[in-house]
Amino acid sequence: KNEVEQSPQNLTAQEGEFITINCSYSVGISALHWLQQHPGGGIVSLFMLSSGKKKHGRLIATINIQEKHSSLHITASHPRDSAVYICAVRLDSNYQLIWGAGTKLIIKP
């Protein structure tokens, strides 16, 4: 079993829909990152969380430390949100990063 699991692996939705991507982990962490990777490959860091909730524009990220679970939400989704969204956790023990496999999101107009 992978230490970081993302779901779903693939998600296709219509423009305007509310999107939720989930990340569960089984290790002790000091922080969790959500990143966005566009088809060209470039990676953009969206959020870093160690507790609670963060919001940036239409993106919201939450984390529940006790349940070892984080969610990334996109409100009023748009085709330009189409990308791979990756969850990564920083280990509590040595600060290494462990990555989820990513969720491929396609928003249709």
Added chain:
Amino acid sequence: SQTIHQWPATLVQPVGSPLSLECTVEGTSNPNLYWYRQAAGRGLQLLFYSVGIGQISSEVPQNLSASRPQDRQFILSSKKLLLSDSGFYLCAWSSLIQRGAEAFFGQGTRLTVV
């Protein structure tokens, strides 16, 4: 402010040619540095990490090597590229001392070996 630079963004190299990808960090000292690779359809896999100058740990045996000639410089190299080396390479850094401090990510390099 803390930033990380990784270049080039894209690279096409013939089989058997050498490789050198460079990553530099600004705004911090003694960072932990990481190289990751993402093969097609797969998640990011840790290749190398470094906790200091000249200190390199390899996670996966492969055709690649890493070096850290300066505190804020991390280089990924190969003497002879294989087709299987194609993929997306990402450099990152984090602070060991600052618990909960952010990790920073380069833009990544898309390598195609032909």
